[in-house]
Amino acid sequence: MRPELKAALDADESTSFICSECETIFDTRFEICPQCKSSGSIDKIEITPKLYDEDFGLFEEYEEDEWPEDGLPPGGLLPASKISLASATDGGFEVKIKSCASSFAGFDSLFGGKAVIGTLNLLLGEGSSGKTPFILKIAEGYSLNGHKTLYVSSEESSWQMSDRLQRMNINAPGLFLNSAGDMDFVIGEIDRLKPEVVILDSMSGFFKKSVDAMQSSGVQIRECCAALARAARDKNITIFAVANNVGSSTMREYKSMAHFFDSILSFEVIYGDLRLVRSVKARNSNSPAAAVFRCGHGGLESLDESEYESVFSAILDRGPREPEIGVLNCFYSECGISMYNELQFISSEAPSGGPAWEICPGISRETFETVFMILEKYCDAVLRNKSVRARLKNTAAVTSGDFELSLAAAALASYYDIPLPGNVLFTGAIDYSGRIRPSDITREQLNNLSASGFNIIVSSNLKKENFENLHGEIDFYNIQNVKYLRDLLSRLSLTAEKTNG
Structure with missing residues (x-):
């Protein structure tokens, strides 16, 4: 105990006494209790400082040369010299955190x-x-x-x-x-x-x-x-x-x-x-x-990863169907979790009261406005004056940049009335110059996509070693800049029309 604290506790003016018989507290010691007249029942109240409330465990103060075996005492301080000594002798120290x-x-x-x-x-x-x-x-x-x-x-x-x-x-x-x-x-x-x-x-x-x-x-x-x-x-x-x-x-x-x-x-x-x-x-x-x-x-x-990937991919409608306008599948990653999603997008002429945007909570307005500005500059698609509605089947919030290519493709397809097949998957981010950044899609993920029925992947600069000798056949469309996106969508639509025709 610190000397100054011990001296304060031992001082007469801060010391109290209690009768063990009637539990009356006095400021001075008496041989006979004035309250119950008991002899020799007056004892000094001993006060021991504690670091924590007694309801949640009492921890004694530690001297500098003491080190508790299970780590630091709650609320206790470890001198810097003790840390330096532990680091020098043991190559480091570990405090066990409950x-x-x-x-x-x-x-x-x-x-x-x-x-x-x-x-x-x-x-x-x-x-x-x-x-x-x-x-x-x-x-x-x-x-x-x-x-x-x-x-x-x-x-x-x-x-x-x-x-x-x-x-x-x-x-x-x-x-x-x-x-x-x-x-x-x-x-x-x-x-x-x-x-x-x-x-x-x-x-x-x-x-x-x-x-x-x-x-x-x-x-x-x-x-x-x-x-x-x-x-x-x-x-x-x-x-x-x-x-x-x-x-x-x-x-x-x-x-x-x-x-x-x-x-x-x-x-x-x-x-x-x-x-x-x-x-x-x-x-x-x-x-x-x-x-x-x-x-x-x-x-x-x-x-686990395999279970939710199979569940996510099963949610999407990727089977044989007629191509639809403004409906496409997308892939992106959230905190290391592979996300498969279906984006539905429709645009129309704005009413007299002005354009109205109905955006699902999973897509941030900032992402929407950024993609629209890029499409207006590089694709001559003025969407900010249109009334638009966007919906995601997987409604979890999207924070990954790899979703931006999917949003741009759905917006352009709706703006120019281009129907898209259901077996196409888009993934990639777009920078302010319109350049599409590569998606970090792995070989294992590509195999899962192939097994799930997606046989057309649209992205940028996919690594060749990632899609060699896959379990299924996948066609890759590499797109370097968003200004080529409208031509690519028209090409995909025409290919699907010939296949279904």
């Missing part, structure tokens, strides 16, 4: 292997997208892995949660449920139950009575997030906060509070019961990550 694992490898991979304790994590997704069934199965997974888990709902009553758990066949002994909106009450429940994992669903329903603001307002959400961040650090627990994404403004609002969160996960609908969960921010991971799940009220399943 973490908690769910029963789903795909979910754990979003945190670099496991979620680290003492962190606050946000799961953000659109309303009615299946976040609650998903996070309940994750809660069950943590509980079955031996982690005491508390799930608090601000949207459903206790009987509603009970009914949901019965329908989902969740019966985990270490999973505790509560229905509450008051954040102070939630913190009290955490103090009482002492869980390792806490899940709150959804953040718009929580509030602090001390904050003079409406429930679900930005001020209330910010204060609640700050309280949760403090609780995660101080109590050494892992907290997951679930929130509804009601538009681009919601994502901006939560990104403005990103300093509260150790990770931000985006929960996105792909198609049917398929969901994509991607890491938007990860403080404990060096690279972006994503995972695909098949989820519903009946259960949750992580899909």
Whole structure:
């Protein structure tokens, strides 16, 4: 203990005494208790400094020459001399960081292997997208892995949660449920139950009575997030906060509070019961990550690469069909996950009130405007004055540049009324000069495309070694600049017409 602290505790003015019989506290020592008249029952109150609240584990202070065997004490500081000594003698040192694992490898991979304790994590997704069934199965997974888990709902009553758990066949002994909106009450429940994992669903329903603001307002959400961040650090627990994404403004609002969160996960609908969960921010991971799940009220399943590629490719209509205008298939990669998608695009003359753009949430307006400017400059297609509608079958957000060639091709095909066959796949990014950058498509992916029925690939500068000796026949169309795209689309349409004729 530090000398100055020990001296302060030993000083008469800061020392208290207690009677062991009546538990009365005095500032001075008495031989006989003035309250209960007991003799020899007055003892000095010994105060030992602790680094953490006793409800969540007591950790003694460490002297400079002490090194705990299992790493640093929570809240403790390791002198720089100790780090230098360890690096010199052992070639480096490793502090063991405690973490908690769910029963789903795909979910754990979003945190670099496991979620680290003492962190606050946000799961953000659109309303009615299946976040609650998903996070309940994750809660069950943590509980079955031996982690005491508390799930608090601000949207459903206790009987509603009970009914949901019965329908989902969740019966985990270490999973505790509560229905509450008051954040102070939630913190009290955490103090009482002492869980390792806490899940709150959804953040718009929580509030602090001390904050003079409406429930679900930005001020209330910010204060609640700050309280949760403090609780995660101080109590050494892992907290997951679930929130509804009601538009681009919601994502901006939560990104403005990103300093509260150790990770931000985006929960996105792909198609049917398929969901994509991607890491938007990860403080404990060096690279972006994503995972695909098949989820519903009946259960949750992580899909590996071969499974989701076969599922994605099966979604697309690539069989024999009449060529269609503005409908084409595309391929791109999101956080290392191969994405197959169908893009539907239609353009028409703008009404008297001006052009209207209806863009599915998966495509950013910035991508739309950039591609339209490029097509106007190099292909004489003035789409910004047209009314357009764009839809994706796989509705997960597109962030990959390899989607741009597909968007340009669909827009030109609709603008010039060029029908395209269903067995053509587009992939590639476009720079401001109109040059098409090569897609990082691998030999294994090409084999999967061939097996799925795609026998025409349109991209730029595909590596020859990647498409030699494939299992099936694939025709490759290399296009170097977007100014040649209209001629290529007309050529594909004519070839399909001759084949079907």
